[in-house]
Amino acid sequence: MKQLIIATKNQGKAKEFNVFFGQFHINTISLLDLSETIPDIEETGTTFEENAAIKAETIANRMRIPVLADDSGLMIDALDGRPGVYSARYAGEPKSDEANIMKVLGELEGIPAEQRHARFVCVLAIAIPEQETTYYKGFCEGSIVVQPRGTHGFGYDPVFIPDGYTKTMAELAPAEKNNISHRKNAISRLEKDLPYVMEQLAD
Numbered sequence: 689m690k691q692l693i694i695a696t697k698n699q700g701k702a703k704e705f706n707v708f709f710g711q712f713h714i715n716t717i718s719l720l721d722l723s724e725t726i727p728d729i730e731e732t733g734t735t736f737e738e739n740a741a742i743k744a745e746t747i748a749n750r751m752r753i754p755v756l757a758d759d760s761g762l763m764i765d766a767l768d769g770r771p772g773v774y775s776a777r778y779a780g781e782p783k784s785d786e787a788n789i790m791k792v793l794g795e796l797e798g799i800p801a802e803q804r805h806a807r808f809v810c811v812l813a814i815a816i817p818e819q820e821t822t823y824y825k826g827f828c829e830g831s832i833v834v835q836p837r838g839t840h841g842f843g844y845d846p847v848f849i850p851d852g853y854t855k856t857m858a859e860l861a862p863a864e865k866n867n868i869s870h871r872k873n874a875i876s877r878l879e880k881d882l883p884y885v886m887e888q889l890a891d
C-alpha cells in the first residue's frame with residue numbers, strides 16, 4: 689500500500705485524512721506518527737495558501753518525497769472574517785480549542801442568529817521536490833451557535849452548524865461531517881491529481 693505523508697500535528701485532521709484516503713487505498717502518515725520528532729513549523733503566512741505551502745514544502749524538502757498539508761480555519765462574517773488564518777491560536781498560546789471557542793462566542797455575544805453566518809475554509813497543498821506546489825480549496829457554509837454542543841470532530845466543530853442542518857458539526861457522525869466538510873470539498877478537487885502524486889511515491 690502506498691503511503692502519503694500529511695504535514696500535520698493535528699490529531700483530528702490526521703484521523704479525517706486517514707478515512708478519506710483509505711477510500712483510495714492510500715495509507716496516510718501524519719507528523720505525529722513519525723519516529724523522529726519534527727520541530728513545529730512556524731506558520732508565518734497571511735493566507736491559507738501560504739501556510740499550507742510552508743508546511744508541505746518544509747516536510748517535502750526534508751524527506752525528499754511528495755507531502756500534503758492542510759491549512760484551514762473558520763471565517764465569521766460578523767467578525768470581518770476572523771479568526772481566519774489565525775484560527776488555531778486565536779486565544780493565544782498554548783493552542784486550545786476550548787479557549788478559541790470561548791473567545792469567538794464572547795465576541796459574538798448579542799449578535800442575532802441571522803447575523804452569525806460563517807464558513808469553514810480548507811486549503812490543501814501538495815509539495816513535490818523540484819516541482820511547483822499545487823493547491824486545492826474547499827468551503828463549508830454555516831452559522832455559529834450560542835452554546836457549544838457535541839463531542840465529535842475537533843476545533844470549532846461544537847459551535848458550527850452547517851447550512852441545512854440543525855446539529856452542530858460535533859453532533860454529526862464523523863461520516864456525515866466528512867460528506868459535507870470544507871476538507872471533503874478540497875479533497876474532491878485534489879482527486880483528479882491523485883494518480884500523478886501517487887506515481888511519485890515509492891511502494
Ligand SMILES: O=P(O)(O)OP(=O)(O)OP(=O)(O)OC[C@H]1O[C@@H](n2cnc3c(O)ncnc32)[C@H](O)[C@@H]1O
Nearest residue numbers: 696697698758759760761762775776842843844845
Ligand atoms: O497546522 P497543523 O499541524 O495541520 O494543525 P493546526 O491545528 O495548527 O491547523 P491549522 O494551522 O490549519 O489551523 C486550523 C484551525 O482551524 C480549526 N479547524 C480546521 N478544520 C476544522 C474542522 O474540520 N473542524 C473544526 N475546526 C477546524 C481548528 O481549530 C484548527 O486549529
Ligand SMILES: [Mg+2]
Nearest residue numbers: 698731759776
Ligand atoms: Mg497549524
